[in-house]
Amino acid sequence: MPAHNSLHVAVTRQLCGSVPRLVASGRYQNSSEVVRAALGPLEQTEIEHTASHWAKASNLHADGSNDRRAG
Numbered sequence: 001m002p003a004h005n006s007l008h009v010a011v012t013r014q015l016c017g018s019v020p021r022l023v024a025s026g027r028y029q030n031s032s033e034v035v036r037a038a039l040g041p042l043e044q045t046e047i048e049h050t051a052s053h054w055a056k057a058s059n060l061h062a063d064g065s066n067d068r069r070a071g
Contacts, residue, residue, distance in 0.1 A: 019031045028034045 019034050022028050022034045023030060028037065
């Protein structure tokens with residue numbers, strides 16, 4: 001199991017109330033599990049965004065290279 005790090009964050013009142021409700025539902029054992037579950041999809045979205053950005057940049061670079069050769 002990876003080492004655990006502690007992080008303190010400020011959240012809205014609504015989000016703050018959601019965490020204990022989710023734990024009380026039994027789906028999560030504690031607030032850390034709630035936060036990890038929430039951050040997982042965000043991390044995946046960021047990975048996809050970064051990959052998309054690099055793909056677009058690579059295509060632009062390739063298109064620019066082709067234009068220079070044709071000129």
